[in-house]
Structures are given as C-alpha cells and as structure tokens.
Amino acid sequence: MIQTTQIILETRGDCQIVDISSQVRRTVSQASITGDAIVVLFHVGSTGGLTTLEYEPGLVNHDIKAMFDNIAPADGSYEHEKTWDDDNGHAHCRASLLGPSLTIPVIKGQLALGTWQQIVLIDFDTRPRTRTIVCQILT
Amino acid sequence: MIQTTQIILETRGDCQIVDISSQVRRTVSQASITGDAIVVLFHVGSTGGLTTLEYEPGLVNHDIKAMFDNIAPADGSYEHEKTWDDDNGHAHCRASLLGPSLTIPVIKGQLALGTWQQIVLIDFDTRPRTRTIVCQILT
Amino acid sequence: MIQTTQIILETRGDCQIVDISSQVRRTVSQASITGDAIVVLFHVGSTGGLTTLEYEPGLVNHDIKAMFDNIAPADGSYEHEKTWDDDNGHAHCRASLLGPSLTIPVIKGQLALGTWQQIVLIDFDTRPRTRTIVCQILT
Numbered sequence: 190m191i192q193t194t195q196i197i198l199e200t201r202g203d204c205q206i207v208d209i210s211s212q213v214r215r216t217v218s219q220a221s222i223t224g225d226a227i228v229v230l231f232h233v234g235s236t237g238g239l240t241t242l243e244y245e246p247g248l249v250n251h252d253i254k255a256m257f258d259n260i261a262p263a264d265g266s267y268e269h270e271k272t273w274d275d276d277n278g279h280a281h282c283r284a285s286l287l288g289p290s291l292t293i294p295v296i297k298g299q300l301a302l303g304t305w306q307q308i309v310l311i312d313f314d315t316r317p318r319t320r321t322i323v324c325q326i327l328t
Numbered sequence: 329m330i331q332t333t334q335i336i337l338e339t340r341g342d343c344q345i346v347d348i349s350s351q352v353r354r355t356v357s358q359a360s361i362t363g364d365a366i367v368v369l370f371h372v373g374s375t376g377g378l379t380t381l382e383y384e385p386g387l388v389n390h391d392i393k394a395m396f397d398n399i400a401p402a403d404g405s406y407e408h409e410k411t412w413d414d415d416n417g418h419a420h421c422r423a424s425l426l427g428p429s430l431t432i433p434v435i436k437g438q439l440a441l442g443t444w445q446q447i448v449l450i451d452f453d454t455r456p457r458t459r460t461i462v463c464q465i466l467t
Numbered sequence: 468m469i470q471t472t473q474i475i476l477e478t479r480g481d482c483q484i485v486d487i488s489s490q491v492r493r494t495v496s497q498a499s500i501t502g503d504a505i506v507v508l509f510h511v512g513s514t515g516g517l518t519t520l521e522y523e524p525g526l527v528n529h530d531i532k533a534m535f536d537n538i539a540p541a542d543g544s545y546e547h548e549k550t551w552d553d554d555n556g557h558a559h560c561r562a563s564l565l566g567p568s569l570t571i572p573v574i575k576g577q578l579a580l581g582t583w584q585q586i587v588l589i590d591f592d593t594r595p596r597t598r599t600i601v602c603q604i605l606t
Contacts, residue, residue: 234442242563247546268386285381292568303512373581407525424520
C-alpha cells in the first residue's frame with residue numbers, strides 16, 4: 190500500500206539547509222505505521238535536493254556551502270545564465286549532483302536514522318521559494 | 329505489485345545528457361497506472377548515472393560537463409587507467425558520485441516532476457555505448 | 468511484502484571502500500526471491516554513504532579518494548571541527564554529497580547489476596567504526 194503526502198516549505202535559497210526529519214517522522218506517525226515500511230522522498234524542482242547530515246551549525250551554516258562553492262561556484266560562468274538571463278546556473282548544477290530522491294527504511298514504526306543523522310532539503314536557488322517534497326510511505 | 333521493464337539507449341558518452349522523461353512516462357502509461365505508484369530507475373553499468381535537471385541547452389551542453397570536469401578532470405591522472413590501459417578513470421569516478429538509482433513518485437497516474445525537471449541519464453564514458461536502465465513500477 | 472535485515476561491517480575509515488555485493492546477494496537469496504523485487508539499502512550514520520562502482524584496486528585505493536580530496540579536502544578548514552573539536556568535517560561533507568540510500572532492482576531473483584558494477588559502502592570517517600546498512604527487500 191502506498192500513502193502519498195506532501196511537505197510544503199518556505200525557503201530562502203543560497204544553500205539553505207532545512208531539517209525535515211520531524212515532518213517526515215510525523216507523516217510516518219500519522220500513517221499509523223507500527224511495523225516495517227519504506228519512505229520515499231522526492232524534491233519537486235531542479236534547484237534543490239535531498240540528503241542526510243548531522244544538523245549542527247558548523248556544517249549547516251558553513252561547511253556544506255563551502256563544499257558546493259568549490260564544486261560549482263556561485264560566481265562562475267554558466268551558459269544557463271547567459272541563455273535565460275538568470276543567476277542560478279550553479280544552483281541547477283549542484284541540485285543535479287545532489288539528486289532529488291531519498292529512500293529511508295522504517296523499522297517497527299521508527300525511521301532508521303542514526304543519532305546524528307537528519308533528513309534535509311538543501312535549497313540552492315538564489316531567491317525565496319515555496320518547496321514541495323513528495324513523501325510516499327510504502328507498507 | 330512490481331512491473332519491470334527496461335529502457336535501452338544508444339549513447340555517445342563524454343558527459344552526454346539524455347532526457348528519458350518521455351520513455352519513463354510511456355512506461356507508466358503502458359502499465360495503466362491511474363492511482364499512486366513509485367517508479368524505481370536503475371542505470372546498469374559503472375560509467376553512467378541518473379538524476380533530474382532542467383533539460384535546456386546551456387546546462388545540458390556546457391554547465392553540467394564543466395562541473396564534472398572540475399570534480400574529476402578528463403585529463404587527470406587515474407590509477408584505473410594505468411592498470412587497465414584505459415582512458416575513462418574520470419567516467420568511473422563521476423558515475424560513482426552521481427549514483428545509479430533514482431526513485432520518482434507517481435500521483436494519480438502522473439510523474440511528480442516539476443515543470444522544469446526532467447529525468448536524465450548522464451553517460452560519462454569515452455566511447456559510444458548501448459545503455460540499459462531498469463524501470464520498475466511499484467503499485 | 469517488506470523483509471528487513473541489517474548488514475554489519477567493521478570499517479577503518481579514510482575513504483575506505485567496502486564491496487557489499489555478496490552480502491546483499493546473500494540477503495536476496497536467503498529471502499527466497501525468485502521473481503522481481505526491489506532492494507532498498509540505507510547507510511545509518513552521517514560520515515559514510517552508498518553507491519556502485521567497478522571494484523578494482525585503481526579506483527578503490529586511489530582514484531575515488533582523490534576525487535573526494537578534491538571535493539572536500541581532509542586538511543581543509545571546517546567549522547564542524549572547530550565547534551566539536553573534531554577532525555572529520557570533510558567526512559560529513561562527502562557523505563552528504565554521496566548520499567545514504569540506494570535502490571537496486573532484482574529481476575528473476577538476480578540483482579540487476581552490470582558485470583563491472585559492485586555495491587559499495589564508502590566510509591569517510593577518520594577512525595574505525597562499526598557500520599550498519601539496513602537492507603529491505605520489497606516483493
């Protein structure tokens with residue numbers, strides 16, 4: 190059985206990292222899952238992505254952004270920006286690399302995350318957005 | 329219920345990006361999915377991978393390739409190439425980072441993609457290949 | 468139906484790459500899967516991740532590590548390390564980029580891997596760890 194819900198978030202972009210673990214946990218709880226299940230998460234859109242990390246200020250406010258600045262610099266030269274007179278070429282590149290989907294086991298009703306492992310959306314865009322994450326619970 | 333099909337593609341490599349959204353959409357349609365489902369995609373092989381992006385010429389023909397050239401340069405020094413007298417060490421590294429699997433929700437028979445979000449195969453290899461992507465629809 | 472098992476590994480970190488294909492294959496075999504199925508793998512923890520690659524010495528002992536040294540250098544400056552008096556900021560960054568989850572099709576009882584494509588855990592941490600990979604088989 191597949192139960193589909195959506196998590197809606199307001200974001201500000203610029204490599205903002207949002208911890209969505211509690212929302213995902215609530216979705217599992219509201220679906221009355223007490224046994225094993227699989228949660229499929231999918232970020233709708235091409236300038237953000239999903240992963241897990243230890244949600245602490247050093248990583249969230251500095252280190253992850255520094256890595257992505259190294260991979261695809263915000264001030265780099267992008268054909269995407271020339272074509273569309275836009276400024277978010279780096280956001281598209283980073284999002285493609287990170288990926289939009291994540292699959293997380295549920296064991297006896299609990300997300301199988303590590304103690305220091307949170308589920309996050311990273312928004313790479315250059316302006317505030319309303320973001321949608323599709324959350325499917327498979328039992 | 330799991331329905332398994334395969335998408336077969338001829339590629340030329342060198343960071344070629346192929347939009348497979350229409351093939352995946354056709355697979356969902358042919359499976360007569362009208363409710364919710366989950367599509368699992370898997371690239372068979374170690375020099376290509378799957379992600380989503382806005383399929384437009386600037387990103388597809390330049391920016392994504394430039395990012396991967398930065399991450400694992402085509403002209404870099406790779407032990408893989410010395411060992412196997414090969415030239416695609418960068419292709420293996422990039423493919424491992426991008427990853428072979430992608431999971432996409434289907435809601436009321438439609439793939440839950442953003443307007444500017446296409447499903448793509450990126451082929452990093454240095455020669456033409458016949459590529460197989462396994463497509464499983466879970467209902 | 469979902470069958471959940473765990474793969475437990477002792478690792479030494481420092482970008483160690485462990486081939487877990489045979490463990491995953493054994494899990495599929497022990498679940499008596501003869502038809503189609505989906506295997507969901509999830510690495511518990513924030514300093515390691517999962518992907519596929521050709522498991523050969525050049526890539527495993529040198530090239531993949533060199534790529535990650537380029538992406539997030541081990542000797543870089545990380546706020547995570549200053550905050551927690553730790554030395555594994557690069558490990559957290561790399562793991563977030565690689566991602567914790569992987570989804571692999573099973574066709575007629577066999578993992579749909581390429582001939583030169585193995586399932587691996589990459590442990591980026593800076594000390595030996597006991598690692599847990601949750602393995603769910605969906606039929």
